[in-house]
Amino acid sequence: MPLLELPNDILISILQELELPGLSVLSRTCKALEALVNNFGWADYRRRHPRPSHSLAPAQALWTSKFHVRYDSLTDRSWKHSRCRTDFVARPLARPWKGKLQPVLAINDSRFVVACGTTIYCYIFVAFASDEVSSVEFERAVVLSHHSGQRRDITAVTFINGLKETLLVGFQNGEIEEVVFEDDTVKLFSRDLSDLHVGGVVEHLSYDNNMLLSLSSDGLAALTNLSASPCTSSGVELQKRSWVSHLCMQSSTPYAAYGTSSVTPLAIHSITNGGLTQTPTVVLGMKGYTSTTTPSSAVYGICRAPLAAPWGSSPEIIVSGWYDGQVRCYDLRSALRGPSVSGLHSPLLPVLYLSDPLQYEPIYSVSCGGGSSSHVAAGSARHSVVSFWDIRSPAKGWSVHAPGNDSSPVYDIILESSRLFGATQSRPFVFDFGPGVSSRTYPHIPRPERDGLKKGRNFGYYVTQYIHRPSA
Numbered sequence: 001m002p003l004l005e006l007p008n009d010i011l012i013s014i015l016q017e018l019e020l021p022g023l024s025v026l027s028r029t030c031k032a033l034e035a036l037v038n039n040f041g042w043a044d045y046r047r048r049h050p051r052p053s054h055s056l057a058p059a060q061a062l063w064t065s066k067f068h069v070r071y072d073s074l075t076d077r078s079w080k081h082s083r084c085r086t087d088f089v090a091r092p093l094a095r096p097w098k099g100k101l102q103p104v105l106a107i108n109d110s111r112f113v114v115a116c117g118t119t120i121y122c123y124i125f126v127a128f129a130s131d132e133v134s135s136v137e138f139e140r141a142v143v144l145s146h147h148s149g150q151r152r153d154i155t156a157v158t159f160i161n162g163l164k165e166t167l168l169v170g171f172q173n174g175e176i177e178e179v180v181f182e183d184d185t186v187k188l189f190s191r192d193l194s195d196l197h198v199g200g201v202v203e204h205l206s207y208d209n210n211m212l213l214s215l216s217s218d219g220l221a222a223l224t225n226l227s228a229s230p231c232t233s234s235g236v237e238l239q240k241r242s243w244v245s246h247l248c249m250q251s252s253t254p255y256a257a258y259g260t261s262s263v264t265p266l267a268i269h270s271i272t273n274g275g276l277t278q279t280p281t282v283v284l285g286m287k288g289y290t291s292t293t294t295p296s297s298a299v300y301g302i303c304r305a306p307l308a309a310p311w312g313s314s315p316e317i318i319v320s321g322w323y324d325g326q327v328r329c330y331d332l333r334s335a336l337r338g339p340s341v342s343g344l345h346s347p348l349l350p351v352l353y354l355s356d357p358l359q360y361e362p363i364y365s366v367s368c369g370g371g372s373s374s375h376v377a378a379g380s381a382r383h384s385v386v387s388f389w390d391i392r393s394p395a396k397g398w399s400v401h402a403p404g405n406d407s408s409p410v411y412d413i414i415l416e417s418s419r420l421f422g423a424t425q426s427r428p429f430v431f432d433f434g435p436g437v438s439s440r441t442y443p444h445i446p447r448p449e450r451d452g453l454k455k456g457r458n459f460g461y462y463v464t465q466y467i468h469r470p471s472a
Contacts, residue, residue, distance in 0.1 A: 027041070038065070051417035077371075080371065089460035090429070092428070093136065093427065093430055094114075102116065116154065118143055119144070142179070152171040154172075157205065196235070197220060213256050214245075220236075252316075259298070284347060304368060352391070352394060354378070361382045364381050368415060387468075403453055437460075
């Protein structure tokens, strides 16, 4: 039977088995198959190969499925080549700030915010045409002053879902406030949960599915149901210097992960009946130590593993950045255990280690995404270095300095399909691996030479990069 005489549902089932080369060849066979691929094939391919990206959302709403797949394919190629050459655009998003600050980042489908000191710098994503990428435009700077006139630095931010565009902001005095972006105005509200961390620094905020996990530097973790009226909270005292949290409500058993400074610096607490378990469900450890030689360490960054991880796209796979410069990946479903630590738990051991042989500094931030949804990115504590690994080929990592080569930590990063947003003590920056970057894609930087920037390829600036070679 000729192919075109088959029913459409069978033809569509065939399309679902094809990868990019097959779909491309089939679409060039005849007009009937081209129409079938355009109407069904490209959209199904996108569904099977997701590339999450907040900053591209306004443009993706205008793209055809074919254009979307083409963009992702060119982006994947750029990621593949960037290990050996600078095949991406590197740009700062602003001139250097005054003084040395410790910024934090947050993003949703319409905005990217950089919070440092008492100020929130807001960037919006704008789509101009159906064949262009979203531009990143500076919107405004918002200074959050205290009603008493006292200075309070911002220490944590996260966007939450709702009818209005809302950002939750944590401060060094323990307060948590709500910033609402409404048309051309910004409104500031106090939340009912503002007194949860009084006396401590709000170190980190994590949000997922109407639940907020707030963590103070002195180890108080609070889980708050934001959909309840009034908000209801449950807490746990970690009794350790605490740095970072990760909330996952999509897992079969929802959980919270905490990064602390201790002999057990990474622990998982299950969430049952809307509350946190008071003791760890599992402790995540390191290879190579016995129960009597386990040193104290710290974890500063936690995120979900990339979707194309070899162990699957499960939310129970997490990536963590450690004080010893290692990035460790854990599968919470694994049975690989080490010796018990301090007579407590037999720690779950990593399924993968990642590191830059030239960098021994702590890892301050981690994020996953990138080309083929298979990359891990890590921000180092010195020299504004960001390291990348394709988790499918972990030995072939590479690193790059942020524009300007600031002698600074990379305090926070957000990795999307084609863009990495980051921030040093001096300014925010972006690496763009996608096609279509133009002069209006990113904010103009006046007199870049005064800020130590050298003109690079296309519309970017020169950056120093190197590939990871095994240490002798």
